[in-house]
Amino acid sequence: MGEIKKxxxxxxxxxxxxxxxxxxxxxxxxxxxxxxxxxxxxxELAPQVIIVTTPHGTSYGDYLHISPGKVLKGSFAEFGAxxxxxxxxxxxxxADRIVALAHSYGIEAGGxxxxxxLLDHGALVPLYYITRSYTDFSLIRISIAGLPLEQLYIFGxxxxxxxxxxxxxxxxxxxxxxxxxxxxxxxxxxxxxxxVFDQMLADAIKEADFKKLLAMDEAFCNAAAVxxxxxxxxxAGALNGYNIKSNILSYEGPFGxxxxxxxxxxxxxxxxxxxxxxxxxxxxxxxxxxRKAEDPYVSLARLTVEHFVKTGKVIDTPDYMPEEIFHxxxxxxxxxxxxxxxxxxxxxxxxxxxxxxxxxxxNAISAxxxxxxxxxxxxxxxxxxxxxxxxxxxxxxxxxxxxxxVSRYGxxxxxxxxxxxxxxxxxxxxxxxxxxxxxxxxxxxxxxxxYLMERFEVIRHR
Numbered sequence: 337m338g339e340i341k342k343x344x345x346x347x348x349x350x351x352x353x354x355x356x357x358x359x360x361x362x363x364x365x366x367x368x369x370x371x372x373x374x375x376x377x378x379x380e381l382a383p384q385v386i387i388v389t390t391p392h393g394t395s396y397g398d399y400l401h402i403s404p405g406k407v408l409k410g411s412f413a414e415f416g417a418x419x420x421x422x423x424x425x426x427x428x429x430x431a432d433r434i435v436a437l438a439h440s441y442g443i444e445a446g447g448x449x450x451x452x453x454l455l456d457h458g459a460l461v462p463l464y465y466i467t468r469s470y471t472d473f474s475l476i477r478i479s480i481a482g483l484p485l486e487q488l489y490i491f492g493x494x495x496x497x498x499x500x501x502x503x504x505x506x507x508x509x510x511x512x513x514x515x516x517x518x519x520x521x522x523x524x525x526x527x528x529x530x531x532v533f534d535q536m537l538a539d540a541i542k543e544a545d546f547k548k549l550l551a552m553d554e555a556f557c558n559a560a561a562v563x564x565x566x567x568x569x570x571x572a573g574a575l576n577g578y579n580i581k582s583n584i585l586s587y588e589g590p591f592g593x594x595x596x597x598x599x600x601x602x603x604x605x606x607x608x609x610x611x612x613x614x615x616x617x618x619x620x621x622x623x624x625x626x627r628k629a630e631d632p633y634v635s636l637a638r639l640t641v642e643h644f645v646k647t648g649k650v651i652d653t654p655d656y657m658p659e660e661i662f663h664x665x666x667x668x669x670x671x672x673x674x675x676x677x678x679x680x681x682x683x684x685x686x687x688x689x690x691x692x693x694x695x696x697x698x699n700a701i702s703a704x705x706x707x708x709x710x711x712x713x714x715x716x717x718x719x720x721x722x723x724x725x726x727x728x729x730x731x732x733x734x735x736x737x738x739x740x741x742v743s744r745y746g747x748x749x750x751x752x753x754x755x756x757x758x759x760x761x762x763x764x765x766x767x768x769x770x771x772x773x774x775x776x777x778x779x780x781x782x783x784x785x786x787y788l789m790e791r792f793e794v795i796r797h798r
Contacts, residue, residue, distance in 0.1 A: 512564015
């Protein structure tokens with residue numbers, strides 16, 4: 337039975353590599369000294385596997401990329417030091433086990449979509465210092481994704497379970513810089529959120545309080561220009577359910593970017609720190625409440641998707657649906673969300689079938705399997721999906737953007753055969769100008785073109 341012996345938070349500025357810094361690295365001497373200490377500790381632990389999460393590898397919004405292949409290599413050629421090269425074998429068996437466990441939790445992960453198999457500097461900088469002391473290990477490199485932090489934490493837990501089911505001990509490296517907004521004279525300038533974020537992160541790590549990591553506000557982190565949070569959250573998930581002794585080895589921001597080196601040592605299980613079980617119970621309660629509250633329109637959309645994904649067949653409309661669903665016609669949009677994020681949305685502006693029921697069935701299947709922005713919904717995702725159904729009213733022409741109200745009206749833009757639509761009352765859409773701009777983008781049109789506008793109301797079923 338394998339285990340994660342230790343985890344580390346480390347930064348990845350190439351300038352701390354002497355061959356690149358050419359003397360400037362002395363300004364980050366505390367970071368370099370801490371890195372050497374990490375290398376020595378890892379050498380003493382002698383793990384068979386080192387797992388590195390990086391913000392700079394092949395990255396997707398809803399897919400965690402694990403570098404495929406039997407060998408990973410890279411150099412610092414991009415930073416003027418091509419002579420520094422690193423090449424390491426991988427552990428495909430452990431990577432496959434991580435992927436399988438992630439899928440069991442409804443998280444997409446794997447080796448698809450790699451542009452190349454070269455190590456990025458988010459992995460190279462830590463490996464540069466680690467391999468000065470220790471080289472007898474296999475490497476698993478994982479790129480972050482744009483998933484909710486809670487899902488990234490659960491993915492980290494999948495890594496923990498995968499290691500436990502192997503016969504190999506591992507060390508986890510969470511690679512990432514902190515705020516890039518610490519100094520006016522720094523390359524990214526200053527924002528008041530910058531030092532505040534770094535202090536909040538330091539407090540969370542000192543206390544090994546992973547709930548604080550998960551509570552970080554996305555807008556606040558964006559304002560602070562944070563690089564490593566998602567990497568650190570995956571690392572935290574890999575330590576889920578353990579007592580943690582933490583030690584910040586160094587923190588500094590000599591170039592206007594926060595660099596932290598910290599060590600986290602797990603010891604003994606602690607049920608009060610099992611956040612994954614808490615997430616699962618809360619999610620189950622929320623989904624049960626949602627299912628109980630859904631009306632017949634939403635129920636039909638959900639049952640349609642579940643039946644189609646499981647059998648590949650179109651559902652027969654249940655006869656307990658309200659009469660109007662069989663006898664009325666209207667345009668219908670079906671939206672699907674997963675963990676609060678859009679998972680698919682397809683609809684019709686005007687009816688193309690003989691009833692609202694048929695319209696819901698057709699568009700529910702399309703939203704789940706044919707939205708070009710997403711992969712088709714898979715069976716393991718079904719329990720986590722939440723649906724809404726919009727029944728569109730008759731569009732009416734308007735001549736001025738001031739006739740729009742984003743909370744009440746959707747908008748349609750038309751020019752020749754091109755048209756774009758945006759539903760009303762969408763999160764993040766606050767002005768008619770935003771609404772029209774997005775609708776134009778969907779139609780492949782610019783705001784400088786001549787186009788017609790229509791508005792419409794919807795009856796939204798959740």
